[in-house]
Amino acid sequence: MKQLELPEPIRCMCTEHQMILSRLESLRSAANAGAADVAQLAHLATELLSILNAHIYKEENLLFPAVKTALGNREDALDILEAEHSQVTELRDILASLAEEPRPENVSDYRSRIANFASTAAEMMRPHIFKEDHVLYPLAATIVPKEQLTRID
Numbered sequence: 239m240k241q242l243e244l245p246e247p248i249r250c251m252c253t254e255h256q257m258i259l260s261r262l263e264s265l266r267s268a269a270n271a272g273a274a275d276v277a278q279l280a281h282l283a284t285e286l287l288s289i290l291n292a293h294i295y296k297e298e299n300l301l302f303p304a305v306k307t308a309l310g311n312r313e314d315a316l317d318i319l320e321a322e323h324s325q326v327t328e329l330r331d332i333l334a335s336l337a338e339e340p341r342p343e344n345v346s347d348y349r350s351r352i353a354n355f356a357s358t359a360a361e362m363m364r365p366h367i368f369k370e371d372h373v374l375y376p377l378a379a380t381i382v383p384k385e386q387l388t389r390i391d
C-alpha cells in the first residue's frame with residue numbers, strides 16, 4: 239500500500255484521520271442508538287476533542303508551515319486546506335461545547351445535537367481528509383526535509 243511508504247510522522251497523521259472518522263461514527267451511532275447515557279456521550283466527545291486538537295495543532299503549526307517553506311514561502315499554497323480548517327475549527331468548537339455542557343434534563347435534545355454534529359462533521363471532514371491523505375501528505379513526504387518531518391511527531 240502506498241501509505242506504508244510514507245515517513246512515520248506522516249503515517250501517524252493518516253492513522254489520526256482514520257481515528258477521527260471512526261470516533262465520529264461511534265459518536266453518531268452511540269447517540270442514535272440511545273444505548274449510551276449522557277456521561278458516556280460526553281466522554282466520547284471529550285476523547286474525540288483531544289485527538290482533533292492534537293491533529294489540528296500538528297497540521298497548522300508544523301506541517302502546513304513546513305510545506306509552505308519547502309515550496310519557497312508560497313503563503314497561498316494551502317489556501318483551500320486552510321479555508322477548510324476554519325470549518326474544522328468551528329466544528330471543533332461545537333464539539334468542545336457539547337463535551338463540556340451536557341444537559342441531563344434534556345437528554346433527547348443532547349443526543350440529537352450530538353448525532354447532528356457527528357453527521358455534519360463526518361460529511362465535511364471526509365473530503366478534507368481525502369485531500370490531505372492523497373495530495374498534501376505525499377507532497378510533504380517528498381519536499382519537506384526528513385529532520386523537519388520528525389519534529390512533527
Ligand SMILES: [Fe+2]
Nearest residue numbers: 297323366370
Ligand atoms: Fe487538516
Ligand SMILES: [Fe+2]
Nearest residue numbers: 255293297370
Ligand atoms: Fe488532517
